[in-house]
Amino acid sequence: MSEADERAIVRSEIRWAVVAIAAVSVIMLAVIFAAIAMHINPPSNVERINPQDLHLSAEFTEANLGTKVEANGQITARIVATQFAFVPRCVVLPADRPVTLRFSSPDVIHGLLVSGTNVNTMVVPGYVSQVHTVLRKTGDLLMPCHEYCGLGHSEMSGTIRVVPSAQFRPGPDGRVACAAK
Protein backbone atom coordinates (compact mmCIF):
# COMPACT_ATOMS: atom_id res chain seq x y z
CA MET A 1 0.00 0.00 0.00
CA SER A 2 1.47 3.35 -0.95
CA GLU A 3 1.89 6.16 1.55
CA ALA A 4 -0.61 8.31 -0.37
CA ASP A 5 -3.26 5.59 -0.09
CA GLU A 6 -2.65 5.29 3.63
CA ARG A 7 -3.01 9.04 4.14
CA ALA A 8 -6.26 9.02 2.17
CA ILE A 9 -7.61 6.29 4.42
CA VAL A 10 -6.61 8.17 7.58
CA ARG A 11 -8.29 11.35 6.30
CA SER A 12 -11.47 9.42 5.55
CA GLU A 13 -11.42 7.80 8.99
CA ILE A 14 -10.99 11.18 10.66
CA ARG A 15 -13.92 12.60 8.69
CA TRP A 16 -16.17 9.75 9.82
CA ALA A 17 -14.92 10.03 13.40
CA VAL A 18 -15.88 13.70 13.38
CA VAL A 19 -19.37 12.84 12.08
CA ALA A 20 -19.83 10.13 14.74
CA ILE A 21 -18.59 12.38 17.57
CA ALA A 22 -20.81 15.22 16.36
CA ALA A 23 -23.88 12.94 16.31
CA VAL A 24 -23.21 11.68 19.83
CA SER A 25 -22.54 15.24 21.04
CA VAL A 26 -25.80 16.55 19.59
CA ILE A 27 -27.75 13.75 21.28
CA MET A 28 -25.98 14.28 24.61
CA LEU A 29 -26.59 18.05 24.43
CA ALA A 30 -30.27 17.38 23.73
CA VAL A 31 -30.42 15.10 26.79
CA ILE A 32 -28.67 17.70 28.97
CA PHE A 33 -30.90 20.48 27.63
CA ALA A 34 -34.01 18.40 28.37
CA ALA A 35 -32.70 17.60 31.84
CA ILE A 36 -31.94 21.22 32.74
CA ALA A 37 -34.46 23.33 30.82
CA MET A 38 -37.42 20.92 30.68
CA HIS A 39 -36.80 19.11 33.99
CA ILE A 40 -36.94 15.73 32.34
CA ASN A 41 -35.19 13.15 34.45
CA PRO A 42 -35.48 9.39 34.75
CA PRO A 43 -37.79 8.38 37.59
CA SER A 44 -35.61 7.08 40.40
CA ASN A 45 -38.24 5.61 42.69
CA VAL A 46 -37.80 1.92 43.43
CA GLU A 47 -40.75 0.64 45.38
CA ARG A 48 -42.12 -2.88 45.15
CA ILE A 49 -45.73 -4.00 45.22
CA ASN A 50 -47.20 -7.40 44.42
CA PRO A 51 -49.04 -7.12 41.07
CA GLN A 52 -51.27 -10.14 41.79
CA ASP A 53 -52.53 -8.43 44.94
CA LEU A 54 -52.76 -4.90 43.55
CA HIS A 55 -56.58 -4.94 43.56
CA LEU A 56 -56.51 -6.23 47.15
CA SER A 57 -54.03 -3.59 48.37
CA ALA A 58 -55.16 -0.62 50.44
CA GLU A 59 -53.39 1.98 48.35
CA PHE A 60 -54.43 0.80 44.89
CA THR A 61 -57.90 -0.41 45.77
CA GLU A 62 -60.48 1.02 43.37
CA ALA A 63 -61.97 3.50 45.85
CA ASN A 64 -58.56 5.02 46.64
CA LEU A 65 -57.65 5.81 43.02
CA GLY A 66 -57.68 9.36 41.69
CA THR A 67 -56.59 12.61 43.30
CA LYS A 68 -56.41 12.96 47.05
CA VAL A 69 -55.13 15.78 49.23
CA GLU A 70 -53.33 14.07 52.12
CA ALA A 71 -53.55 15.19 55.72
CA ASN A 72 -50.21 17.03 55.38
CA GLY A 73 -51.44 18.93 52.32
CA GLN A 74 -49.55 16.85 49.81
CA ILE A 75 -51.49 16.29 46.58
CA THR A 76 -51.24 12.73 45.31
CA ALA A 77 -52.91 11.13 42.30
CA ARG A 78 -52.98 7.33 42.26
CA ILE A 79 -53.57 5.73 38.89
CA VAL A 80 -53.65 2.09 37.83
CA ALA A 81 -52.59 1.28 34.29
CA THR A 82 -54.35 -1.89 33.21
CA GLN A 83 -55.28 -3.56 29.96
CA PHE A 84 -56.55 -1.33 28.31
CA ALA A 85 -57.31 1.79 30.31
CA PHE A 86 -56.04 4.10 32.99
CA VAL A 87 -58.12 3.94 36.16
CA PRO A 88 -59.52 6.50 36.65
CA ARG A 89 -59.68 7.68 33.06
CA CYS A 90 -59.62 11.33 34.08
CA VAL A 91 -57.63 12.86 36.93
CA VAL A 92 -57.97 16.44 38.24
CA LEU A 93 -54.85 18.25 39.43
CA PRO A 94 -54.20 21.90 40.32
CA ALA A 95 -51.84 24.09 38.31
CA ASP A 96 -48.69 25.62 39.83
CA ARG A 97 -48.59 23.38 42.89
CA PRO A 98 -46.29 20.41 43.51
CA VAL A 99 -48.14 17.16 42.84
CA THR A 100 -47.15 13.52 43.12
CA LEU A 101 -48.36 10.90 40.67
CA ARG A 102 -48.19 7.24 41.66
CA PHE A 103 -48.80 4.49 39.11
CA SER A 104 -48.85 0.74 39.18
CA SER A 105 -49.93 -2.10 36.91
CA PRO A 106 -51.63 -5.39 37.77
CA ASP A 107 -50.94 -7.06 34.43
CA VAL A 108 -48.27 -6.10 31.91
CA ILE A 109 -45.76 -3.31 31.32
CA HIS A 110 -47.42 -0.02 30.44
CA GLY A 111 -45.95 3.44 30.06
CA LEU A 112 -47.26 6.94 29.94
CA LEU A 113 -46.47 10.52 29.26
CA VAL A 114 -48.55 13.60 29.95
CA SER A 115 -48.35 15.73 26.85
CA GLY A 116 -46.52 19.02 27.25
CA THR A 117 -45.15 18.19 30.72
CA ASN A 118 -42.13 16.38 32.09
CA VAL A 119 -44.23 13.42 33.27
CA ASN A 120 -42.94 10.38 31.42
CA THR A 121 -42.47 6.99 33.00
CA MET A 122 -42.86 3.30 32.49
CA VAL A 123 -45.32 1.40 34.66
CA VAL A 124 -43.87 -2.01 35.40
CA PRO A 125 -45.92 -4.65 37.23
CA GLY A 126 -44.34 -5.28 40.60
CA TYR A 127 -43.29 -1.66 41.11
CA VAL A 128 -44.83 1.69 41.95
CA SER A 129 -43.79 4.41 39.51
CA GLN A 130 -43.71 7.76 41.23
CA VAL A 131 -43.33 11.15 39.57
CA HIS A 132 -43.25 14.62 41.13
CA THR A 133 -44.07 17.62 39.03
CA VAL A 134 -45.59 21.06 38.89
CA LEU A 135 -48.11 21.46 36.08
CA ARG A 136 -47.98 24.87 34.43
CA LYS A 137 -50.64 24.60 31.72
CA THR A 138 -54.32 24.37 32.52
CA GLY A 139 -56.75 22.32 30.46
CA ASP A 140 -57.13 18.69 29.49
CA LEU A 141 -53.76 17.05 28.87
CA LEU A 142 -53.66 13.79 26.97
CA MET A 143 -52.00 10.86 28.73
CA PRO A 144 -51.48 8.04 26.22
CA CYS A 145 -49.98 4.65 27.00
CA HIS A 146 -46.59 4.62 25.30
CA GLU A 147 -45.46 1.06 25.93
CA TYR A 148 -47.08 -1.62 23.77
CA CYS A 149 -49.34 -3.55 26.16
CA GLY A 150 -51.56 -5.69 23.94
CA LEU A 151 -54.12 -5.48 21.15
CA GLY A 152 -56.03 -2.62 22.78
CA HIS A 153 -52.90 -0.51 23.31
CA SER A 154 -53.81 2.07 20.67
CA GLU A 155 -57.08 2.88 22.48
CA MET A 156 -55.45 3.19 25.90
CA SER A 157 -55.28 6.81 26.96
CA GLY A 158 -56.28 8.95 29.91
CA THR A 159 -56.75 12.62 30.68
CA ILE A 160 -55.03 14.86 33.23
CA ARG A 161 -57.36 17.80 33.83
CA VAL A 162 -55.30 20.71 35.15
CA VAL A 163 -57.44 23.40 36.79
CA PRO A 164 -56.33 26.78 38.18
CA SER A 165 -55.31 26.40 41.82
CA ALA A 166 -58.34 28.46 42.98
CA GLN A 167 -60.75 26.09 41.24
CA PHE A 168 -59.18 23.01 42.81
CA ARG A 169 -61.67 22.22 45.57
CA PRO A 170 -61.25 18.88 47.30
CA GLY A 171 -64.25 17.38 49.10
CA PRO A 172 -64.34 16.77 52.86
CA ASP A 173 -62.47 13.47 52.35
CA GLY A 174 -59.74 15.27 50.40
CA ARG A 175 -60.73 13.69 47.10
CA VAL A 176 -61.30 15.37 43.75
CA ALA A 177 -62.79 13.69 40.71
CA CYS A 178 -63.44 14.84 37.15
CA ALA A 179 -66.92 16.22 36.65
CA ALA A 180 -68.64 14.72 33.63
CA LYS A 181 -68.20 17.02 30.69
Next chain:
Amino acid sequence: MTEQPTGGRERDRWGFAAAMVVAGVLLFSVVMGLIVLPVLQAPNAGIDPWTAICRAVGLKAGSPAQPQPPVSATAAPVSQVRWTPATLKILAAADPRPGAALAQAVCSACHGEAGLSPSTDFPHLSGQSGAAIYKQLSDFRSGARFNAQMTPVAKKLTDEQLAQIAAYYGSFSRRAAALGPRYGIGDAAISRLANRGDPARALPPCESCHARGVGGPPEAPVLSGQQREYLYRQLRAFAGGQRGNDVYRRMRDVSSHLSDDEMHRLAEFYQGLS
Protein backbone atom coordinates in the same frame (compact mmCIF):
# COMPACT_ATOMS: atom_id res chain seq x y z
CA MET B 1 6.82 -3.22 6.93
CA THR B 2 9.92 -1.72 8.48
CA GLU B 3 9.43 0.41 11.54
CA GLN B 4 10.43 4.04 10.94
CA PRO B 5 11.33 6.45 13.74
CA THR B 6 8.81 9.06 12.55
CA GLY B 7 6.01 6.43 12.53
CA GLY B 8 6.66 5.67 16.20
CA ARG B 9 6.45 9.32 17.21
CA GLU B 10 3.28 9.68 15.15
CA ARG B 11 1.70 6.79 17.04
CA ASP B 12 2.72 8.29 20.40
CA ARG B 13 1.08 11.57 19.41
CA TRP B 14 -2.14 9.78 18.42
CA GLY B 15 -2.10 7.68 21.55
CA PHE B 16 -1.70 10.76 23.74
CA ALA B 17 -4.49 12.61 21.91
CA ALA B 18 -6.84 9.64 22.21
CA ALA B 19 -6.11 9.26 25.92
CA MET B 20 -6.78 12.98 26.41
CA VAL B 21 -10.11 12.70 24.56
CA VAL B 22 -11.18 9.71 26.65
CA ALA B 23 -10.09 11.43 29.88
CA GLY B 24 -11.94 14.59 28.82
CA VAL B 25 -15.16 12.70 28.08
CA LEU B 26 -14.86 10.88 31.41
CA LEU B 27 -14.29 14.10 33.33
CA PHE B 28 -17.18 15.83 31.55
CA SER B 29 -19.48 12.88 32.30
CA VAL B 30 -18.51 12.78 35.97
CA VAL B 31 -18.97 16.53 36.45
CA MET B 32 -22.21 16.60 34.45
CA GLY B 33 -23.82 13.41 35.68
CA LEU B 34 -22.72 13.36 39.30
CA ILE B 35 -22.64 17.08 40.14
CA VAL B 36 -24.29 19.48 37.66
CA LEU B 37 -27.48 17.57 36.82
CA PRO B 38 -28.19 16.35 40.38
CA VAL B 39 -27.74 19.88 41.78
CA LEU B 40 -29.96 21.43 39.10
CA GLN B 41 -32.63 18.76 39.47
CA ALA B 42 -32.58 18.55 43.26
CA PRO B 43 -35.41 21.09 43.72
CA ASN B 44 -37.68 18.89 41.54
CA ALA B 45 -37.44 16.04 44.03
CA GLY B 46 -37.57 18.39 47.01
CA ILE B 47 -34.07 17.55 48.26
CA ASP B 48 -30.97 19.67 48.93
CA PRO B 49 -28.04 19.70 46.48
CA TRP B 50 -25.68 17.74 48.73
CA THR B 51 -28.20 14.90 49.17
CA ALA B 52 -28.74 14.90 45.41
CA ILE B 53 -24.99 14.49 44.77
CA CYS B 54 -24.73 11.71 47.37
CA ARG B 55 -27.64 9.89 45.73
CA ALA B 56 -26.15 10.30 42.25
CA VAL B 57 -22.82 8.92 43.43
CA GLY B 58 -24.56 6.07 45.20
CA LEU B 59 -23.66 6.96 48.79
CA LYS B 60 -27.30 7.42 49.69
CA ALA B 61 -30.27 5.38 48.60
CA GLY B 62 -32.19 6.96 45.72
CA SER B 63 -35.55 5.70 46.98
CA PRO B 64 -37.97 6.76 48.05
CA ALA B 65 -37.47 9.95 46.08
CA GLN B 66 -39.84 11.57 48.52
CA PRO B 67 -41.28 9.69 51.48
CA GLN B 68 -45.02 9.20 51.15
CA PRO B 69 -47.43 9.68 54.04
CA PRO B 70 -48.98 6.41 55.21
CA VAL B 71 -52.06 5.39 53.25
CA SER B 72 -55.23 5.77 55.29
CA ALA B 73 -57.41 3.93 52.77
CA THR B 74 -58.73 0.45 53.44
CA ALA B 75 -58.86 -2.15 50.73
CA ALA B 76 -62.29 -2.67 49.19
CA PRO B 77 -61.57 -5.21 46.46
CA VAL B 78 -64.27 -5.96 43.89
CA SER B 79 -63.01 -9.53 43.53
CA GLN B 80 -60.91 -11.76 45.76
CA VAL B 81 -59.50 -13.82 42.89
CA ARG B 82 -55.73 -13.50 42.52
CA TRP B 83 -53.96 -14.87 39.46
CA THR B 84 -51.06 -16.26 41.46
CA PRO B 85 -48.98 -19.25 40.36
CA ALA B 86 -50.90 -21.26 42.99
CA THR B 87 -54.28 -20.40 41.41
CA LEU B 88 -52.99 -21.13 37.92
CA LYS B 89 -51.60 -24.45 39.16
CA ILE B 90 -54.99 -25.45 40.63
CA LEU B 91 -56.61 -24.62 37.29
CA ALA B 92 -54.00 -26.44 35.24
CA ALA B 93 -54.06 -29.54 37.44
CA ALA B 94 -57.87 -29.77 37.75
CA ASP B 95 -59.33 -33.08 36.57
CA PRO B 96 -62.32 -32.58 34.22
CA ARG B 97 -63.82 -36.05 35.04
CA PRO B 98 -65.12 -35.26 38.54
CA GLY B 99 -65.98 -31.88 37.04
CA ALA B 100 -68.24 -33.63 34.51
CA ALA B 101 -70.05 -35.49 37.29
CA LEU B 102 -70.46 -32.29 39.30
CA ALA B 103 -71.70 -30.39 36.25
CA GLN B 104 -74.22 -33.17 35.55
CA ALA B 105 -75.50 -33.03 39.13
CA VAL B 106 -75.34 -29.29 39.82
CA CYS B 107 -75.17 -27.20 36.64
CA SER B 108 -76.99 -29.06 33.88
CA ALA B 109 -80.52 -28.41 35.21
CA CYS B 110 -80.20 -24.77 34.12
CA HIS B 111 -77.17 -24.63 31.84
CA GLY B 112 -78.23 -27.65 29.80
CA GLU B 113 -76.72 -30.98 28.88
CA ALA B 114 -73.14 -30.45 27.78
CA GLY B 115 -73.31 -26.77 28.70
CA LEU B 116 -75.73 -25.82 25.93
CA SER B 117 -78.37 -23.85 27.73
CA PRO B 118 -81.97 -24.44 26.61
CA SER B 119 -83.18 -21.12 28.05
CA THR B 120 -82.22 -17.51 27.41
CA ASP B 121 -82.15 -17.01 31.19
CA PHE B 122 -78.91 -18.97 31.54
CA PRO B 123 -75.67 -18.63 29.58
CA HIS B 124 -74.02 -21.39 27.57
CA LEU B 125 -70.95 -22.80 29.30
CA SER B 126 -69.23 -25.42 27.16
CA GLY B 127 -66.23 -24.01 25.37
CA GLN B 128 -65.92 -21.22 27.93
CA SER B 129 -62.44 -20.44 29.19
CA GLY B 130 -61.71 -22.30 32.43
CA ALA B 131 -60.22 -19.19 34.03
CA ALA B 132 -63.43 -17.24 33.32
CA ILE B 133 -65.67 -19.90 34.89
CA TYR B 134 -63.36 -20.22 37.89
CA LYS B 135 -63.31 -16.44 38.41
CA GLN B 136 -67.10 -16.07 38.24
CA LEU B 137 -67.79 -19.06 40.50
CA SER B 138 -65.25 -17.72 43.02
CA ASP B 139 -66.91 -14.30 42.87
CA PHE B 140 -70.37 -15.81 43.42
CA ARG B 141 -68.93 -17.67 46.38
CA SER B 142 -67.24 -14.61 47.92
CA GLY B 143 -70.23 -12.35 47.25
CA ALA B 144 -68.36 -10.16 44.75
CA ARG B 145 -71.06 -11.08 42.22
CA PHE B 146 -74.60 -11.91 43.27
CA ASN B 147 -77.21 -14.06 41.63
CA ALA B 148 -80.08 -15.61 43.56
CA GLN B 149 -79.51 -19.00 41.94
CA MET B 150 -75.73 -19.05 41.50
CA THR B 151 -74.61 -17.67 44.86
CA PRO B 152 -75.98 -20.55 47.01
CA VAL B 153 -74.75 -23.14 44.48
CA ALA B 154 -71.22 -21.75 44.42
CA LYS B 155 -71.05 -21.46 48.22
CA LYS B 156 -71.41 -25.24 48.52
CA LEU B 157 -68.35 -25.95 46.36
CA THR B 158 -64.68 -26.08 47.30
CA ASP B 159 -61.93 -24.29 45.41
CA GLU B 160 -60.85 -27.56 43.83
CA GLN B 161 -64.39 -28.36 42.72
CA LEU B 162 -64.70 -24.94 41.09
CA ALA B 163 -61.51 -25.67 39.17
CA GLN B 164 -62.80 -29.13 38.15
CA ILE B 165 -66.05 -27.67 36.80
CA ALA B 166 -64.05 -24.98 35.00
CA ALA B 167 -61.79 -27.67 33.54
CA TYR B 168 -64.80 -29.71 32.39
CA TYR B 169 -66.50 -26.86 30.53
CA GLY B 170 -63.18 -25.76 29.09
CA SER B 171 -62.36 -29.24 27.81
CA PHE B 172 -65.00 -29.44 25.07
CA SER B 173 -63.72 -29.88 21.54
CA ARG B 174 -64.39 -27.00 19.21
CA ARG B 175 -67.03 -28.97 17.37
CA ALA B 176 -68.97 -29.94 20.49
CA ALA B 177 -68.70 -26.63 22.34
CA ALA B 178 -71.56 -24.16 22.51
CA LEU B 179 -69.07 -21.28 22.57
CA GLY B 180 -66.33 -20.63 20.06
CA PRO B 181 -65.64 -18.76 16.85
CA ARG B 182 -68.75 -18.06 14.79
CA TYR B 183 -69.37 -16.49 11.45
CA GLY B 184 -70.18 -12.91 12.30
CA ILE B 185 -73.30 -11.25 11.05
CA GLY B 186 -73.03 -8.51 8.47
CA ASP B 187 -72.97 -5.49 10.77
CA ALA B 188 -69.93 -3.59 9.56
CA ALA B 189 -69.99 -0.82 12.19
CA ILE B 190 -70.29 -3.26 15.10
CA SER B 191 -67.72 -5.59 13.60
CA ARG B 192 -65.34 -2.61 13.50
CA LEU B 193 -66.07 -1.81 17.15
CA ALA B 194 -65.49 -5.42 18.19
CA ASN B 195 -62.32 -5.88 16.17
CA ARG B 196 -60.76 -2.41 16.03
CA GLY B 197 -62.34 -0.47 18.90
CA ASP B 198 -63.07 3.24 18.83
CA PRO B 199 -60.08 5.49 19.55
CA ALA B 200 -62.31 8.59 19.72
CA ARG B 201 -64.01 7.19 22.83
CA ALA B 202 -60.85 5.40 24.01
CA LEU B 203 -62.75 2.13 23.61
CA PRO B 204 -60.46 -0.86 23.10
CA PRO B 205 -61.71 -3.59 20.75
CA CYS B 206 -63.74 -6.32 22.52
CA GLU B 207 -61.49 -8.85 20.83
CA SER B 208 -58.34 -7.44 22.45
CA CYS B 209 -59.40 -9.26 25.62
CA HIS B 210 -62.17 -11.68 24.65
CA ALA B 211 -60.56 -13.51 21.75
CA ARG B 212 -58.78 -16.65 22.90
CA GLY B 213 -55.07 -16.37 23.61
CA VAL B 214 -54.70 -12.64 22.97
CA GLY B 215 -52.86 -11.98 26.24
CA GLY B 216 -55.50 -9.86 27.95
CA PRO B 217 -56.71 -10.42 31.51
CA PRO B 218 -56.93 -14.18 32.20
CA GLU B 219 -60.55 -13.95 33.40
CA ALA B 220 -61.91 -12.52 30.12
CA PRO B 221 -64.61 -14.94 28.92
CA VAL B 222 -65.20 -16.25 25.42
CA LEU B 223 -68.09 -14.28 23.94
CA SER B 224 -68.69 -15.71 20.50
CA GLY B 225 -71.63 -18.10 20.45
CA GLN B 226 -73.04 -16.79 23.75
CA GLN B 227 -76.75 -15.98 23.92
CA ARG B 228 -77.48 -12.40 22.95
CA GLU B 229 -79.98 -11.97 25.81
CA TYR B 230 -77.33 -12.90 28.37
CA LEU B 231 -74.66 -10.68 26.81
CA TYR B 232 -77.02 -7.70 26.66
CA ARG B 233 -78.12 -8.21 30.29
CA GLN B 234 -74.48 -8.26 31.45
CA LEU B 235 -73.57 -5.10 29.50
CA ARG B 236 -76.58 -3.34 31.04
CA ALA B 237 -75.69 -4.61 34.51
CA PHE B 238 -72.11 -3.38 34.19
CA ALA B 239 -73.22 0.02 32.88
CA GLY B 240 -75.95 0.37 35.51
CA GLY B 241 -73.74 -0.67 38.42
CA GLN B 242 -75.70 -3.83 39.33
CA ARG B 243 -72.66 -5.89 38.48
CA GLY B 244 -69.20 -4.73 39.56
CA ASN B 245 -66.89 -7.72 39.97
CA ASP B 246 -64.71 -6.65 37.03
CA VAL B 247 -61.28 -5.83 38.45
CA TYR B 248 -60.31 -2.20 37.83
CA ARG B 249 -63.63 -1.32 36.18
CA ARG B 250 -62.63 -2.84 32.87
CA MET B 251 -66.19 -3.70 31.84
CA ARG B 252 -68.03 -1.04 33.85
CA ASP B 253 -65.86 1.50 32.08
CA VAL B 254 -66.30 0.12 28.57
CA SER B 255 -70.05 -0.49 28.92
CA SER B 256 -70.70 3.02 30.24
CA HIS B 257 -69.37 4.34 26.91
CA LEU B 258 -71.71 2.19 24.81
CA SER B 259 -75.18 3.22 23.69
CA ASP B 260 -78.13 0.91 24.28
CA ASP B 261 -78.33 0.28 20.55
CA GLU B 262 -74.66 -0.69 20.42
CA MET B 263 -75.14 -3.11 23.32
CA HIS B 264 -77.99 -4.81 21.46
CA ARG B 265 -76.00 -5.03 18.25
CA LEU B 266 -72.83 -6.25 19.99
CA ALA B 267 -74.83 -9.00 21.74
CA GLU B 268 -76.35 -9.94 18.39
CA PHE B 269 -72.94 -9.87 16.74
CA TYR B 270 -71.37 -12.17 19.31
CA GLN B 271 -74.25 -14.63 19.32
CA GLY B 272 -73.54 -14.92 15.61
CA LEU B 273 -75.06 -17.45 13.25
CA SER B 274 -75.51 -20.70 15.06
